Each structure stands twice: as C-alpha cells, then as structure tokens.
Amino acid sequence: MAAVACCWSYLVVVATVVLPLLLLGVIGVSRAQLLQVGFYSDSCPDAEATVAAAVQDAAANDPTILPALLRLQFHDCFVKGCDASVLIRSASNDAEVDNGRNQGLRGQEVVDAAKAQLEDQCPGVVSCADIIALAARDAVAMTGGPSFDVPTGRRDGLTSNLRDADVLPDAGDSISVLRSRFAASGLDDRDLVLLTAAHTVGTTACFFVKDRLYGYPLPGGGRGADPSIPAPYLAELKARCPPGNLNARLPLDRGSGSGFDDSILRNIRSGLAVIASDAALASSNATRALVDAYLQGPSARRFQRDFAAAMVKMGSIGVVTGEDAGEVRDVCSAFNAS
Ligand code: HEM
Structure with missing residues (x-):
C-alpha cells in the first residue's frame, strides 16, 4: 500500500509540477541553458572588462562603431546561431560575411582586438561568439541603453557558408x-x-x-x-x-x-x-x-x-556549448587548424 501511495504521489508531482515546467521551458533541456552569467569568472576573470575596454577604445576613435557592434550580434545569431560564424574570412569569398545580406557589416576588428588581448591573458579560453555578445551588450549601454548581464559560455562554430546567410531579414521584407x-x-x-x-x-x-x-x-x-x-x-x-x-x-x-x-x-x-x-x-x-x-x-x-x-x-539562439562541441578559436577570423 505504501509503495502504491509513493508511486501515486510521484506521478502527481510529475504531472502537476514537472511536466508544466518542462512545457514552459523553465526546466528545459536546451543547450542554451548551459550559458551562465560570469562563465569566465574563474577561467579568465578580466574577460568582460577587457571586452568593454576594447569597445570603449574603438568608440573613442569612432562612435559609429557602437551601432555596428549591435548589428554584428544580430547577423551572427540569426545565421545558424550565435557561433561567430559571421567572423570567418574566406579567401574564396564564400563565407557568411560575403553574402549580400551582410553588406556594410562592421565591428569585426573590435572583436579581433579584444580577442588578441584575451589570448595574451588566458589563451584558448574566451570564445569569439561570447566576445560578440559582450561587445553588443556594452555597445547598448555605451549609447545610453540599458545595462544588463549577458550569460556566456558559447563556443565558436565550425562552419560558415555564404548561402546560410540568406535567412537574414531584408529591408524590403513584409x-x-x-x-x-x-x-x-x-x-x-x-x-x-x-x-x-x-x-x-x-x-x-x-x-x-x-x-x-x-x-x-x-x-x-x-x-x-x-x-x-x-x-x-x-x-x-x-x-x-x-x-x-x-x-x-x-x-x-x-x-x-x-x-x-x-x-x-x-x-x-x-x-x-x-x-x-x-x-x-x-x-x-x-x-x-x-x-x-x-x-x-x-x-x-x-x-x-x-x-x-x-x-x-537573441543571444541564446542556437548556441554551441560544452567541451565536446565547436571550438574556441585562436583567431576569430579563421577556424583553428586541425
Ligand atoms: C527586423 C529585421 C531587420 C532588418 C531588415 C534590418 C535591416 C537593417 C539595415 C538595412 C541596416 C542598414 C545597414 C547599413 O546600411 O549599414 C541596419 C542597420 C542596423 N541594424 Fe538592423 N535590421 C533588422 C533587425 C535588427 C536587429 C534585430 C538588430 C539588433 C538587435 C539590428 C541592429 C541594427 C543596427 C544597430 C544598425 C545600425 C548599424 C550601423 O549604424 O552601422 N537590426 N539594419
């Protein structure tokens, strides 16, 4: 009898608490949940400050770089998720960035500058995808928008194809x-x-x-x-x-x-x-x-x-997380040599 009562109450908890929460996504199993605020607090404590300083430096020379960095995150995240695939440069001009929908995209050099400093501080730790997300966050605050925490822990993707960027919205879309x-x-x-x-x-x-x-x-x-x-x-x-x-x-x-x-x-x-x-x-x-x-x-x-x-x-769209997926690039514009 006790066993029946135990199973019954277990089923009640699953049906009334766990299932609704799963459906609401509160205790979902998506990979995005592995992102966390302060992901680098032990592995690279100055990561966020270093990105903010790079953004600040760039904006001191050219304040128009701030909106460009915000746009950069949108163009990264909408195409196969926030995985820095938009930063890959291709000698044959067939990477995402070469798609006409990415026309006028700027700010990549700010991400590169932050990455170079972070490679000195903590080599192989901070992903380019996270630098994009942090830089966009900083750009919002530096233009007078809200200050907010950005969960980190994204890894960099392993592909970047021109045609993938066809999914980006167009100025003429209904x-x-x-x-x-x-x-x-x-x-x-x-x-x-x-x-x-x-x-x-x-x-x-x-x-x-x-x-x-x-x-x-x-x-x-x-x-x-x-x-x-x-x-x-x-x-x-x-x-x-x-x-x-x-x-x-x-x-x-x-x-x-x-x-x-x-x-x-x-x-x-x-x-x-x-x-x-x-x-x-x-x-x-x-x-x-x-x-x-x-x-x-x-x-x-x-x-x-x-x-x-x-x-x-937006910053959690299709993120790649965990040691076994993607990579942390050495240089944001190129995949690591295998
Ligand atoms: C809804 C679909 C969207 C369309 C069709 C669109 C289209 C455009 C276009 C055509 C430009 C001008 C690009 C240029 O001439 O350099 C632009 C600029 C910009 N977009 Fe969007 N956009 C969209 C959504 C977004 C989103 C979701 C964000 C970020 C959250 C964003 C952030 C920006 C920013 C900040 C600029 C100014 C860039 C600069 O001054 O360098 N856009 N967008």
Whole structure:
C-alpha cells in the first residue's frame, strides 16, 4: 500500500509540477541553458572588462562603431546561431560575411582586438561568439541603453557558408516574412518589435531606402514611391537619398540623435520610419499594438528592460556549448587548424 501511495504521489508531482515546467521551458533541456552569467569568472576573470575596454577604445576613435557592434550580434545569431560564424574570412569569398545580406557589416576588428588581448591573458579560453555578445551588450549601454548581464559560455562554430546567410531579414521584407524569419529563430512578435528598436541607434545606406522611394510597385503599374510615406517626409527622404546616390547615409531613427531611446517606435507609429522593414511594424495589428504599448505611460523603463531581455534571448539562439562541441578559436577570423 505504501509503495502504491509513493508511486501515486510521484506521478502527481510529475504531472502537476514537472511536466508544466518542462512545457514552459523553465526546466528545459536546451543547450542554451548551459550559458551562465560570469562563465569566465574563474577561467579568465578580466574577460568582460577587457571586452568593454576594447569597445570603449574603438568608440573613442569612432562612435559609429557602437551601432555596428549591435548589428554584428544580430547577423551572427540569426545565421545558424550565435557561433561567430559571421567572423570567418574566406579567401574564396564564400563565407557568411560575403553574402549580400551582410553588406556594410562592421565591428569585426573590435572583436579581433579584444580577442588578441584575451589570448595574451588566458589563451584558448574566451570564445569569439561570447566576445560578440559582450561587445553588443556594452555597445547598448555605451549609447545610453540599458545595462544588463549577458550569460556566456558559447563556443565558436565550425562552419560558415555564404548561402546560410540568406535567412537574414531584408529591408524590403513584409511583416509576414519578418515574422516568419524571427519565428525560425525562436523569436516572437514582441522580440521582433523590441529588437527592431535597436534601430534607435545607427544609420543606413541609401541603398536600403531607394526601393521605397523610387522602386515601389504601384497599384496602377510602374514604380514610384511607397504611398504610405507622408508627402513632406517623402520629400525629405528623397533629398537625403537622391536617385543613384546609394552610399549616402542617414540615421535610422529620424531626429533623435545617436543615443538609445524609444523614439524609433514613435517614428514607426507616425509613418516616419526610414527603412521599409521598420515601417512594416505598423502594418499588422499585433505588432502595431506592441509598439503602442511601449509608447504608453511611463514606458521608457519597461522598454529598456524588455529590450535587454530580448537581447539575451537573441543571444541564446542556437548556441554551441560544452567541451565536446565547436571550438574556441585562436583567431576569430579563421577556424583553428586541425
Ligand atoms: C527586423 C529585421 C531587420 C532588418 C531588415 C534590418 C535591416 C537593417 C539595415 C538595412 C541596416 C542598414 C545597414 C547599413 O546600411 O549599414 C541596419 C542597420 C542596423 N541594424 Fe538592423 N535590421 C533588422 C533587425 C535588427 C536587429 C534585430 C538588430 C539588433 C538587435 C539590428 C541592429 C541594427 C543596427 C544597430 C544598425 C545600425 C548599424 C550601423 O549604424 O552601422 N537590426 N539594419
């Protein structure tokens, strides 16, 4: 009888406590859970400070490197997970970075500089994937965004193929395409809205705006300007990006300077987005409602807190962890010699 009672209570615990927690992912078995805040606290105690100093040094010479580092993490994590595959350089130009979707990607030299110092301090310990994640975190804080802990322990991946980067979102993607690209990385509508708000900092080349201004397919045939752009704003955008000038740059967050704030969401809501994928967030009820929610009341702190959480979530996409998987590269731009 005692044995029956014991098994019964065991089953009750499994059914009422363990299964729901597993379903919620609270005690999941995913590899991402092996990431931990302070992973290097024993093996390389100054790792995080060294990365922060490298970012600070680079930003002292060129503050535009901060947004570039934030973008670098997005482009790393969306393609086969956060494994530094975006840093691999290929003599035959067939690595991820060579894909057109990575056009204009910058900041790799900051990761290389941090890595070189870390190899002096603690050889073979700190992965390039973690340096990317830490540098992006530091870039957010240094532009006036939230400060937050980043779990570490990623290992570097062993492949980097040009075509793999086709999965990266494109500036011309519709809201449904953006949603499905984010969903493929385990990210939902809220993550899409929050992470797109990273465009509060940084600039875009006119290359990514030209189709909205001159190449939008018009209902009556032919091509012209996206009709959703308010007329005075269209004139402003055309003045900044005249036909044929693809390299001129303009801020992604109109009129808000280079600091991190929520004005990008206000701009999206008012039809003043710069690139089409940002404007697309106002085109579905669900994402528009999320944008509105972050703009209501004393929202700035909630936006910053949730942005930080979304960054941590993005930073755990498809991570490689554990001694038996991947490697810690000697140099971030090349796989280790076998
Ligand atoms: C939703 C899909 C996204 C699309 C289609 C997209 C597209 C773009 C484009 C076209 C640029 C301009 C690139 C250039 O001309 O140098 C850009 C810049 C940037 N993106 Fe995104 N992006 C997306 C999501 C994200 C995410 C999730 C993040 C980070 C969390 C991010 C961070 C940035 C930053 C910080 C810049 C400015 C880079 C600089 O100034 O050097 N983007 N993005």
